[in-house]
Amino acid sequence: MRTVKTLKFKELESLLENIQKPGRYINKEIGTSSKNLSRIKDPCRIVFTALVFPDIYEVGMSNMGLQILYDIINRSSYFTAERVYSPWLDFEERLREQKVKLFSLENRIFLDCFDIIGFSAQHEMLYTNILNILNLGKIEIIAEKRGKIFPLVCAGGPAVVNPQPLSRFMDFMVVGEAEEVITPILEKVKACKKNCRDKKWFLKEIRKIDGVYIPDFYKFYYFKDGRVRSIEPGYKVKRAVVSDLDKFNIVTTPIIPSIKIIHERFSVEIMRGCRRGCRFCQAGITYRPVRQRNAVSLIKQSIEGIRNTGYDEISFLSLSSADYKDINYLVNGVLSNLKTENLSISLPSLRLDSFNIDIAELIGSGRKTGLTFAPEAGSQRMRDIINKGITEKEMIECAGIAFKKGWEKIKLYFMIGLPFEKYTDIEQIILLVRKVIYTAKDILPRQKLKRFRVNVSINAFNPKPFTAFQWAAQNSVKTLKEKFDYIIRNLPRRNVKLSWTSPYRSKVECALSRGNITTGKVIENAWKAGAKFDNWTDCFKFDAWEEGFRKAGADIDFYTTREIPEDEILPWDIVDIGTKKQFLLKEYKKSIKSSKLQD
Amino acid sequence: MKEVKLRFKFIKRSEYKYLSHLDITRIIIRAVRRAGVKIKYSEGFNPKPKINFSNPIPLGIESLAEYADLVILQDLDAMDFIDMMNTQLPKELKLVKSKVIASKTASLMSDISVCLYSFRLKTLSPGKGFKDGFDGEMGEKVKSHPDILNSILKLEFKKGYNVKDIVFLKLFGYAKIFKERNNRIFKFNNFFGFFQDLIKGYNVRVDYVLKEEMFIFKHNNLKTPMEVVN
Ligand code: SF4
Numbered sequence: 078m079r080t081v082k083t084l085k086f087k088e089l090e091s092l093l094e095n096i097q098k099p100g101r102y103i104n105k106e107i108g109t110s111s112k113n114l115s116r117i118k119d120p121c122r123i124v125f126t127a128l129v130f131p132d133i134y135e136v137g138m139s140n141m142g143l144q145i146l147y148d149i150i151n152r153s154s155y156f157t158a159e160r161v162y163s164p165w166l167d168f169e170e171r172l173r174e175q176k177v178k179l180f181s182l183e184n185r186i187f188l189d190c191f192d193i194i195g196f197s198a199q200h201e202m203l204y205t206n207i208l209n210i211l212n213l214g215k216i217e218i219i220a221e222k223r224g225k226i227f228p229l230v231c232a233g234g235p236a237v238v239n240p241q242p243l244s245r246f247m248d249f250m251v252v253g254e255a256e257e258v259i260t261p262i263l264e265k266v267k268a269c270k271k272n273c274r275d276k277k278w279f280l281k282e283i284r285k286i287d288g289v290y291i292p293d294f295y296k297f298y299y300f301k302d303g304r305v306r307s308i309e310p311g312y313k314v315k316r317a318v319v320s321d322l323d324k325f326n327i328v329t330t331p332i333i334p335s336i337k338i339i340h341e342r343f344s345v346e347i348m349r350g351c352r353r354g355c356r357f358c359q360a361g362i363t364y365r366p367v368r369q370r371n372a373v374s375l376i377k378q379s380i381e382g383i384r385n386t387g388y389d390e391i392s393f394l395s396l397s398s399a400d401y402k403d404i405n406y407l408v409n410g411v412l413s414n415l416k417t418e419n420l421s422i423s424l425p426s427l428r429l430d431s432f433n434i435d436i437a438e439l440i441g442s443g444r445k446t447g448l449t450f451a452p453e454a455g456s457q458r459m460r461d462i463i464n465k466g467i468t469e470k471e472m473i474e475c476a477g478i479a480f481k482k483g484w485e486k487i488k489l490y491f492m493i494g495l496p497f498e499k500y501t502d503i504e505q506i507i508l509l510v511r512k513v514i515y516t517a518k519d520i521l522p523r524q525k526l527k528r529f530r531v532n533v534s535i536n537a538f539n540p541k542p543f544t545a546f547q548w549a550a551q552n553s554v555k556t557l558k559e560k561f562d563y564i565i566r567n568l569p570r571r572n573v574k575l576s577w578t579s580p581y582r583s584k585v586e587c588a589l590s591r592g593n594i595t596t597g598k599v600i601e602n603a604w605k606a607g608a609k610f611d612n613w614t615d616c617f618k619f620d621a622w623e624e625g626f627r628k629a630g631a632d633i634d635f636y637t638t639r640e641i642p643e644d645e646i647l648p649w650d651i652v653d654i655g656t657k658k659q660f661l662l663k664e665y666k667k668s669i670k671s672s673k674l675q676d
Numbered sequence: 677m678k679e680v681k682l683r684f685k686f687i688k689r690s691e692y693k694y695l696s697h698l699d700i701t702r703i704i705i706r707a708v709r710r711a712g713v714k715i716k717y718s719e720g721f722n723p724k725p726k727i728n729f730s731n732p733i734p735l736g737i738e739s740l741a742e743y744a745d746l747v748i749l750q751d752l753d754a755m756d757f758i759d760m761m762n763t764q765l766p767k768e769l770k771l772v773k774s775k776v777i778a779s780k781t782a783s784l785m786s787d788i789s790v791c792l793y794s795f796r797l798k799t800l801s802p803g804k805g806f807k808d809g810f811d812g813e814m815g816e817k818v819k820s821h822p823d824i825l826n827s828i829l830k831l832e833f834k835k836g837y838n839v840k841d842i843v844f845l846k847l848f849g850y851a852k853i854f855k856e857r858n859n860r861i862f863k864f865n866n867f868f869g870f871f872q873d874l875i876k877g878y879n880v881r882v883d884y885v886l887k888e889e890m891f892i893f894k895h896n897n898l899k900t901p902m903e904v905v906n
Contacts, residue, residue, distance in 0.1 A: 100694050100699060103695075105690075105691040105692065107703075107764075107766065335692075335699055336699050384710065386706065387707060387710040
């Protein structure tokens with residue numbers, strides 16, 4: 078029988094000497110709900126689940142998804158969930174030096190003592206961290222080589238809508254929303270444990286559950302150049318979707334982090350899905366259909382959450398908050414009920430137009446920190462191509478109103494390297510920024526003009542699976558660099574702050590998101606060459622990735638700068654995302670048409 | 677509305693010693709909010725709760741005596757306040773005392789000048805060596821360290837079951853050297869480094885450090901922050 082081994086507090090203490098932010102590793106936050114180990118009579122009857130966010134504590138704790146699963150799992154008397162995050166570089170070094178295996182936060186259970194380890198893959202740039210965590214836990218990274226059933230290793234989250242890149246490492250994956258499927262899966266783990274079943278039995282048992290993808294049960298045939306020739310068997314994995322969001326309440330007693338994290342606030346998901354249909358947007362497809370939570374019960378739960386946590390900020394999350402039909406009612410309802418609590422509200426995805434500037438003002442309540450616009454493209458032509466329904470007139474009008482009401486900071490998000498882009502489109506980005514500055518100069522009094530700031534953020538376009546642009550080519554690093562250069566040279570300096578992501582990083586991200594089975598080897602090689610924390614500018618090592626591709630005998634351009642023919646079988650065709658490929662193709666064609674219309 | 681200023685004393689133990697001053701500040705403020713105590717906020721664009729803490733303690737050291745002053749907008753008994761707070765706080769971070777104080781009471785940061793730390797020392801070769809050293813040259817060096825209030829340096833040997841190798845040393849270090857002398861803030865880590873180097877020669881190491889109390893100098897006497905508001 079496996080025993081549950083833990084690290085003693087004394088041992089932890091000796092590891093923490095001279096470690097940065099030891100608070101990341103100590104647990105004891107308010108709101109944790111894992112089972113107390115000393116009260117577990119028979120560990121064989123409890124399923125020990127590790128929920129892993131493969132980034133540091135401050136990032137992982139800011140993510141809502143795992144807290145929801147944590148809550149569901151720990152409510153059951155047969156399951157217990159504990160959290161695991163990536164140790165920062167200094168602590169990793171200490172663990173390796175002292176030969177101590179990675180452990181969970183709550184009871185400091187060593188990773189390899191869990192029955193099941195679930196990774197949250199929020200984006201592709203976390204893949205190497207996943208391998209690093211397994212390795213720190215002294216767990217074999219390759220699924221095939223893990224003979225014994227436990228620990229089972231699985232992954233979920235937005236990135237696994239294309240499960241191929243992680244297939245090499247995972248026993249199974251969950252595509253889509255895990256709330257409803259987590260319990261049936263863990264029930265099977267429990268049965269497996271009780272009756273000493275093997276992995277084959279377990280995987281067979283869960284194969285019919287929505288969203289479950291088991292790499293072992295599919296066979297991919299490839300052409301020599303890496304294109305998929307055929308997939309067997311033919312049936313697809315159906316994305317798991319929660320039909321009635323109101324069945325799952327907001328977690329009103331979340332874990333309250335003791336150290337400062339990225340988002341310190343009570344988060345409330347008000348709606349899932351977005352019906353705007355921007356053609357580059359993956360979330361717009363993979364979170365369909367649009368589902369709203371009931372406003373009355375949201376107000377009740379918001380008040381409860383604020384009272385339970387003591388937070389002074391509440392954040393209403395969705396992909397496009399202004400589309401939530403009762404947004405005014407909700408904001409007013411919460412504010413009027415918590416008047417004395419000095420509460421601030423944030424709506425991170427508020428899409429701005431003159432209508433909801435009123436909401437922006439209502440929630441700004443004095444702190445006019447910054448308004449965000451995401452026009453994504455500079456020209457109307459380009460916005461038509463990507464189907465971003467916002468006009469320049471609207472934006473300028475809205476900025477004008479904002480300046481009149483006292484805002485002095487504006488954020489603008491753009492993408493470059495979009496399909497059918499020309500230099501005139503990029504020029505228009507610069508013009509648009511200028512127009513915003515002129516508007517500010519017209520309206521803002523001198524005193525305020527000094528503080529006036531436009532933050533321009535520019536990202537390279539990544540063609541993502543399950544978007545209308547999934548077939549499109551990414552610009553080469555060279556082209557992207559030229560475009561960035563052009564913008565840097567021509568963007569006004571005064572009052573403007575420019576930020577952008579490295580085109581090398583975008584390239585790797587693109588290659589991973591459109592990856593196939595070989596990508597798993599690439600990830601493994603890159604990690605062995607030192608890649609980790611790829612999302613951290615200072616940690617990202619393109620060399621390691623180049624080596625990763627070379628050693629796997631793969632060409633990174635095959636995944637990135639190649640336009641994929643529409644009749645090619647895609648590695649992610651194995652997933653039934655809920656939207657037909659035909660629909661995406663139709664949208665792609667519309668964008669081509671619209672690019673020609675305005676030539 | 678009636679404004680009440682409360683002074684409270686709390687402990688910081690075990691895991692919580694790894695949390696910074698700012699972390700503890702946020703944890704306490706959220707606990708006050710959860711307890712439903714009406715806090716007074718500062719005016720302005722970014723209102724902040726009216727709360728002031730005693731001097732930060734170094735990361736990794738347990739404390740039996742941390743202090744804070746909080747202004748609230750309700751009539752609340754100090755004992756009730758302790759109860760309300762302690763239902764919201766973990767056992768590693770608990771209030772132990774509280775008092776309603778005058779609104780013009782001098783702030784903790786400006787008033788506190790002495791901290792009492794106790795060091796548990798472990799030695800492999802117990803007995804005379806260390807004691808003699810302490811009575812002699814080594815002790816002198818400790819006493820003459822600018823951060824140490826030498827008149828109150830105390831060394832206790834703890835006997836008992838098989839622990840005669842454990843020595844307790846109580847050191848009163850300045851939390852802040854008085855302004856008249858110089859403007860130095862007591863840097864625990866500075867002193868600690870010096871001290872560890874010093875005792876190394878005696879085969880002694882520091883096993884455990886505990887911050888026991890903080891004091892305010894009043895009429896040439898040391899008083900705790902709770903005593904001065906009596
Ligand atoms: S980019 Fe935003 S508005 Fe557009 S579809 Fe995606 S989530 Fe919706």
